[in-house]
Amino acid sequence: MERIAIYPGSFDPVTMGHLDIIERGLKLFDRIIVTILCNPAKRYLFSAAERMEMLEDSLSGFKGVEVDQYDGLLVEYARRRNAHAILRGMRAVSDFEFEFQMALMNRKLNREIQTVFLMTSLRWIYTSSSIIKEAVRFGGDIRDMVPELVFHKLRERFGEDRMSG
Numbered sequence: 001m002e003r004i005a006i007y008p009g010s011f012d013p014v015t016m017g018h019l020d021i022i023e024r025g026l027k028l029f030d031r032i033i034v035t036i037l038c039n040p041a042k043r044y045l046f047s048a049a050e051r052m053e054m055l056e057d058s059l060s061g062f063k064g065v066e067v068d069q070y071d072g073l074l075v076e077y078a079r080r081r082n083a084h085a086i087l088r089g090m091r092a093v094s095d096f097e098f099e100f101q102m103a104l105m106n107r108k109l110n111r112e113i114q115t116v117f118l119m120t121s122l123r124w125i126y127t128s129s130s131i132i133k134e135a136v137r138f139g140g141d142i143r144d145m146v147p148e149l150v151f152h153k154l155r156e157r158f159g160e161d162r163m164s165g
């Protein structure tokens with residue numbers, strides 16, 4: 001049986017931390033479906049179409065990875081795609097409460113689907129889409145924390161003069 005995992009998230013935008021989790025997840029799963037879902041607690045900078053484009057571009061060199069989007073419940077999407085695992089990255093203790101709650105809720109909704117956590121590599125432990133957007137907004141250079149296209153999109157969005165490098 002093919003081992004399929006859904007790697008869900010907002011990806012607003014995709015970062016090197018996400019790519020690291022996908023790369024390492026591919027050692028555990030035959031196929032990873034990277035899916036943009038809606039987190040009602042967030043307001044997004046990029047549209048779903050822009051986030052898809054950035055993900056597709058960043059993942060074009062990865063084998064066994066597909067990018068998709070879904071407007072609904074994660075476990076329902078996983079069921080439809082025949083996936084038995086949800087892959088999530090875990091950074092510091094601060095991630096734990098939200099991740100724990102989400103994993104338990106997803107398990108309550110569908111006991112057949114297991115959530116698998118990978119610890120983020122130390123190199124990316126402090127990065128997040130939110131903190132990267134904040135740094136860019138105030139002119140910080142985040143070039144090595146995001147894929148090339150994302151860097152350009154952020155530069156477009158915030159204006160070249162706000163970003164060094």
Ligand code: PNS
Nearest residue numbers: 008009010011037038039072073074105
């Ligand atoms: O990158 P994020 O914002 O931390 O990802 C959170 C996301 C999008 C995976 C989560 O909000 C989600 O699964 N949204 C879809 C609706 C759902 O199934 N929620 C969890 C159970 S109520």
